[in-house]
Amino acid sequence: MSTARSRGRGTRHRVLRVLAAGEAGVILALVILCVTFQLIQPAFGSAADVRAILSALSYLGIISVGQIILLIGGEFDLSVGSTAGLSAIVAADLMAHHDIPVAVAVLGGLLVGALIGLVNGVVVVRLRIPAFIATLGMLFVAQGATQVITDGQPIYPLPQVVSDIGQATPLFGLGWSFAFFVVVAILGDLFLRVTVPGRTMYAVGGNPVVARLSGVRVERYKIGAFVLSGTLAAAGGLFLMGNLGSGTTSIGQGWELLVIAGVVVGGVSLFGGVGSVVGGAVGMLLLQVVQSGLVVVGISPNWQTIAVGSIMVLAVGLDVWRRRLPDTEPTEQPTATAAASAPAPEAADRAATGET
Amino acid sequence: MTDRPALRVTDVVKSFGSTTVLKGVSLELEPGSIHGLLGQNGAGKSTLVKIMTGVHGAGSFTGVVQVDGSTVQLTRPQDARQLGIGYVPQEIDVVEHLTVTENVLVGDLGSGLRFDRRAADRRCRTLLDQLGMTIAPRTRVSVLSAAQRQLLMIARALALTPKVLILDEPTTSLTDTEAVALGHILRRLAATGLGILYITHRVREVLDLCDGATVLRDGRVVEQLSRSDLTADRIVTAMAGRQVRDLFPGRRYPGGRTALSVRNLGVRPARGSSARVEDVSFDVHQGEILGIAGLLGAGRSELLAGVFGAVPRTGTVTVGGREVRPGHPRHARSAGIGMLTEERKRTGLLFNMSALRNITIGSLGSVSHRGFLDFAGERRVGRRVIGDLEVKTPGIHSSVEHLSGGNQQKLLIGRTLLPEPSVILLDEPTKGVDVGTRAQIYRLVNTLAERGAALVVVSSELDELLGMCDRFLVLAAGRLVDEFTKGDGSEQRILASIARVTPADEAITT
Numbered sequence: 001m002s003t004a005r006s007r008g009r010g011t012r013h014r015v016l017r018v019l020a021a022g023e024a025g026v027i028l029a030l031v032i033l034c035v036t037f038q039l040i041q042p043a044f045g046s047a048a049d050v051r052a053i054l055s056a057l058s059y060l061g062i063i064s065v066g067q068i069i070l071l072i073g074g075e076f077d078l079s080v081g082s083t084a085g086l087s088a089i090v091a092a093d094l095m096a097h098h099d100i101p102v103a104v105a106v107l108g109g110l111l112v113g114a115l116i117g118l119v120n121g122v123v124v125v126r127l128r129i130p131a132f133i134a135t136l137g138m139l140f141v142a143q144g145a146t147q148v149i150t151d152g153q154p155i156y157p158l159p160q161v162v163s164d165i166g167q168a169t170p171l172f173g174l175g176w177s178f179a180f181f182v183v184v185a186i187l188g189d190l191f192l193r194v195t196v197p198g199r200t201m202y203a204v205g206g207n208p209v210v211a212r213l214s215g216v217r218v219e220r221y222k223i224g225a226f227v228l229s230g231t232l233a234a235a236g237g238l239f240l241m242g243n244l245g246s247g248t249t250s251i252g253q254g255w256e257l258l259v260i261a262g263v264v265v266g267g268v269s270l271f272g273g274v275g276s277v278v279g280g281a282v283g284m285l286l287l288q289v290v291q292s293g294l295v296v297v298g299i300s301p302n303w304q305t306i307a308v309g310s311i312m313v314l315a316v317g318l319d320v321w322r323r324r325l326p327d328t329e330p331t332e333q334p335t336a337t338a339a340a341s342a343p344a345p346e347a348a349d350r351a352a353t354g355e356t
Numbered sequence: 357m358t359d360r361p362a363l364r365v366t367d368v369v370k371s372f373g374s375t376t377v378l379k380g381v382s383l384e385l386e387p388g389s390i391h392g393l394l395g396q397n398g399a400g401k402s403t404l405v406k407i408m409t410g411v412h413g414a415g416s417f418t419g420v421v422q423v424d425g426s427t428v429q430l431t432r433p434q435d436a437r438q439l440g441i442g443y444v445p446q447e448i449d450v451v452e453h454l455t456v457t458e459n460v461l462v463g464d465l466g467s468g469l470r471f472d473r474r475a476a477d478r479r480c481r482t483l484l485d486q487l488g489m490t491i492a493p494r495t496r497v498s499v500l501s502a503a504q505r506q507l508l509m510i511a512r513a514l515a516l517t518p519k520v521l522i523l524d525e526p527t528t529s530l531t532d533t534e535a536v537a538l539g540h541i542l543r544r545l546a547a548t549g550l551g552i553l554y555i556t557h558r559v560r561e562v563l564d565l566c567d568g569a570t571v572l573r574d575g576r577v578v579e580q581l582s583r584s585d586l587t588a589d590r591i592v593t594a595m596a597g598r599q600v601r602d603l604f605p606g607r608r609y610p611g612g613r614t615a616l617s618v619r620n621l622g623v624r625p626a627r628g629s630s631a632r633v634e635d636v637s638f639d640v641h642q643g644e645i646l647g648i649a650g651l652l653g654a655g656r657s658e659l660l661a662g663v664f665g666a667v668p669r670t671g672t673v674t675v676g677g678r679e680v681r682p683g684h685p686r687h688a689r690s691a692g693i694g695m696l697t698e699e700r701k702r703t704g705l706l707f708n709m710s711a712l713r714n715i716t717i718g719s720l721g722s723v724s725h726r727g728f729l730d731f732a733g734e735r736r737v738g739r740r741v742i743g744d745l746e747v748k749t750p751g752i753h754s755s756v757e758h759l760s761g762g763n764q765q766k767l768l769i770g771r772t773l774l775p776e777p778s779v780i781l782l783d784e785p786t787k788g789v790d791v792g793t794r795a796q797i798y799r800l801v802n803t804l805a806e807r808g809a810a811l812v813v814v815s816s817e818l819d820e821l822l823g824m825c826d827r828f829l830v831l832a833a834g835r836l837v838d839e840f841t842k843g844d845g846s847e848q849r850i851l852a853s854i855a856r857v858t859p860a861d862e863a864i865t866t
Binding site: 272 | 702708718721729
């Protein structure tokens with residue numbers, strides 16, 4: 001009909017596509033946010049501010065890497081917060097009440113995380129209980145176990161070396177937790193991008209039936225991703241314990257939803273097979289920036305969760321919208337393709353009615 | 357009254373784009389009769405039914421549709437329903453966790469906010485009685501058998517007190533005994549004055565049940581048979597017609613060593629299906645193309661899935677003298693078996709991945725070093741496959757979602773062939789594929805056989821199967837009922853050997 005109009009639409013689509021496309025979109029959104037906050041309140045973006053944002057990000061960020069890989073494999077884990085809490089408590093209990101060397105106690109904490117992940121994986125994959133239910137159950141179980149061990153009391157004091165490490169600031173005023181987050185995020189991103197098992201994970205999350213027919217042991221991949229998620233959740237909890245210098249029962253509370261919200265903002269699909277660690281991590285950062293930024297520009301902290309919720313829905317909405325846009329990429333031989341597929345309607349009808 | 361047919365279509369012509377699917381079809385359905393509508397896939401049955409049920413609305417075709425003697429304009433499916441045309445689709449479409457009543461009266465549960473459950477149950481009871489069903493209206497549908505669900509679908513159509521009932525392959529998911537029972541019920545319904553159009557490609561059912569039959573082929577009516585003319589011979593001949601041999605490259609199978617050996621294969625039916633495989637044994641040789649014929653639900657796809665290890669199986673599968681472990685397709689794959697599945701969207705394409713990644717997903721070992729992907733190597737492989745198979749895609753990194761059916765299929769064939777399997781299983785390789793690509797697929801299959809691969813092909817299109825393959829197995833109800841080599845048989849032989857499996861035989865074996 002009108003070429004001008006269709007060209008205009010094409011441009012609009014392209015702009016939307018870039019805006020909404022996984023990583024580019026979320027990075028752009030992050031930049032816009034930072035600039036906006038900076039304009040409103042020049043104090044935003046000070047070294048102290050950035051440090052505060054990144055420190056706060058590191059614990060959840062570590063956990064998000066496991067969650068991202070798990071989501072790409074087509075499952076998800078609601079128990080990461082409780083797992084972080086229980087692992088920290090177990091490690092704290094071992095070192096404070098049982099005279100276990102700190103290194104061994106920390107390994108014990110990590111092992112708890114890995115075991116919780118394994119149980120989640122086995123329950124979901126072998127017993128075929130949906131991840132939502134299985135890991136929601138685990139959320140309560142781990143939370144309960146934390147209460148049983150501590151009877152609600154923080155475990156204190158921990159050996160001095162714990163706080164020494166947990167409160168050290170080896171990198172520009174940032175702690176080991178941030179360094180660990182950066183390393184894990186880079187490794188996670190490379191795993192998904194350049195390794196065979198990483199690529200396979202996308203297939204598993206994209207369509208497990210197809211993956212299986214392609215020779216993939218789908219169950220192993222899923223269970224492995226659950227174990228990774230549990231272990232990294234434990235690591236996040238242990239770092240926070242170190243920073244606090246005590247085994248507090250509130251470690252990890254509410255983290256699961258913040259992690260899922262963040263990675264979803266970063267373009268990781270809840271339906272599996274789509275996303276990247278970089279995107280998810282930037283999404284996490286974006287939420288953190290929003291929360292800190294609102295405080296810096298003088299908006300009541302009570303508004304923070306409202307912002308987080310709205311942004312998450314908006315991000316997913318943009319993603320859904322982007323998927324609905326027709327493919328604007330030009331085909332090499334559109335006419336030939338159209339002509340060749342012309343005799344197919346009867347076949348298409350058949351496919352639609354299920355007749356073969 | 358007999359001069360006023362319940363439903364009549366005259367000179368219906370329907371095109372999609374430049375393709376004419378119905379080329380002047382006329383058909384009459386008398387009240388109180390059961391009329392068979394036969395034809396192979398692609399003959400135009402579905403399109404004709406869609407015109408009669410208002411799916412293809414008035415204006416999208418030429419020709420006249422008359423109900424009870426008066427010309428009607430069906431623009432939407434609702435119009436057809438209001439005019440008394442009831443339709444029972446092929447797929448059983450019930451909501452498992454709802455009751456029988458809720459399923460039967462769906463969309464017609466009375467007006468207003470209040471749902472009068474008792475009145476609805478009473479109405480449902482009357483409908484069930486018409487069908488001779490004794491189940492309680494409050495029964496949950498999840499406990500019903502496939503046959504009961506099929507009757508429930510008919511009850512749903514009867515709820516609108518139609519004058520015409522169109523049944524699309526109603527026996528697909530039924531055992532033969534159940535099919536016979538359904539036949540009795542349909543006869544009783546017809547006796548009340550209902551005109552029934554019975555779509556099928558099972559010749560046997562038409563002979564047993566119908567008062568007349570219309571055979572479609574390539575969008576034309578090739579036979580209109582009255583009760584006295586109904587013979588298996590005439591129907592089969594009309595359905596098969598002349599053959600389109602030109603599409604197939606001429607070939608002669610030279611004979612080769614046994615590549616795949618299957619003994620006593622058994623596959624249990626999946627949930628909600630009756631298709632199974634029982635005690636099937638056969639060999640395929642290097643350079644040979646074996647065709648598997650049979651009706652929908654005869655166990656053809658299950659046979660391939662069983663050999664590939666995609667579903668649990670009993671019996672043994674041997675490739676090159678070594679037994680292949682069951683349980684997971686990876687065992688079959690490492691033994692050199694490759695498989696192309698029938699349903700591209702559900703079991704083939706990965707919509708979250710690019711065309712390139714869809715091709716290489718089954719062969720990542722060959723495009724990587726020590727677990728790390730070799731992107732340049734992967735692109736080379738992908739470009740080669742796309743070039744060799746002439747896949748038309750905007751680029752190797754574009755989505756597979758918007759490719760045409762034929763190009764999607766070529767992409768998946770590329771994936772299947774990439775590990776260079778010595779045994780290749782193809783399930784409906786030309787389903788939903790345009791004519792040009794079909795010919796290309798036939799040539800490809802031929803080339804693969806010439807290079808020494810052993811191929812097993814399932815196709816619902818007998819023409820195609822007979823043109824492509826060297827030897828044939830005929831399956832009916834999961835069992836091997838006939839086997840012959842090229843030249844020893846024809847469409848007629850296949851259809852006849854399927855028809856020979858009588859309900860009585862079946863009743864004994866199940």
